[in-house]
Amino acid sequence: MIQTIKHFIDNINALGFSTLVLVLGILEFSFGLYKRKWPKNERWVDIACFTLPKFVIRPLVAYYTLTFLPWAFADLKNVFGWVPFFWGVIIIAIADDLTQYWYHRLHHEIPWLWRFHRTHHSASYMGMAMASRQNAIYTLFFSQTYLTAALVYLGLGAPALVVKGIKSTITTLAHSSIPWDKPFYKYKVLHPLAWILERTISTPATHHAHHAATTDDGVGYYKGNFGNMFFFWDIIFGTALISRQYPKAYGISHYEGDPWHAQLLWPIFKSPVKGSELAADGVMVRADVPLQPHQYNDKHYQNVGFTQTNGEPVLQTVNAGT
């Protein structure tokens, strides 16, 4: 049975995962889920972030795993190979995902780290297009990658494969613009399941809230919901917000379209956009500005006059240069 599961996960890691991303991506485009929100600059950012790091970071991680670890810890290879498969899965799942939770959270809470993670949040849409959108330096120092590789070297290879398969599926589905969790909130009979689900793993509702352009408005919450595979880290550490709603606007309120090279390789390349956090004289963290009509997902929000004050945002003129 365990062999069958390993075989299945092996396939998911090899072909299945790419297929999942491709199928989700096609579905997202077919249903027009990106609406008019995939402009040329953002396309280049997404494509550059998806492709270019693979040529450098993957070989580096392979070098660390296949050359550095055997050289530095020659006697420790497979030393924990005796750990039962079940416990191996639990150990890897906690070690990998909790480390990523911290890596992610610190990039939001320590001001000087924010700009390394900003690229992932600058997209004004959710979906497969932006799921891999990261600054290359942020990806390079993904601490959980090196921890899990070390645990694989110590003998937890099979459990790591299983965890990787499950984690990739959950994080991909949480970034998707397909709100697959909606029925869980809509149908009363599914509410108990929804309660467990949204507290255990990242769902579109909780992760989209993390990508919202606003925070502390009852739905958007970029100050929390940091969990990648597991959401219970946010519950345990008090950084969770569960609203069962989806934000009306994603991204960064003051984002003005920094070019792909600055978003991929800041601080090596700086942004020419005046006032941007990635500009040569950019501040570490800019304060939010009121959203503009074009930043909202919903057409209703794009067309209304934005003068009402009944809980809806009141738009003001934004000077992006400040």
Added chain:
Amino acid sequence: MKMEPAVKQRIVKNVLLSIFIYILPLALMFVSFYISGERPWGHHQKGKQLNQSQSLLKLNQHDPND
């Protein structure tokens, strides 16, 4: 721009809790071994020694001096 003291304090508190969470599965695994009487590391060592012996045997079998 500096981090707010409240955020800093929460990070320190949560890091301490995280250390406990990292250790928890290892502790639970050893508790389960204690209860069941299992000693899987012993089998692994034996298996390792056996594999080494088998490898040595194989080496000897193919000793070019024969």
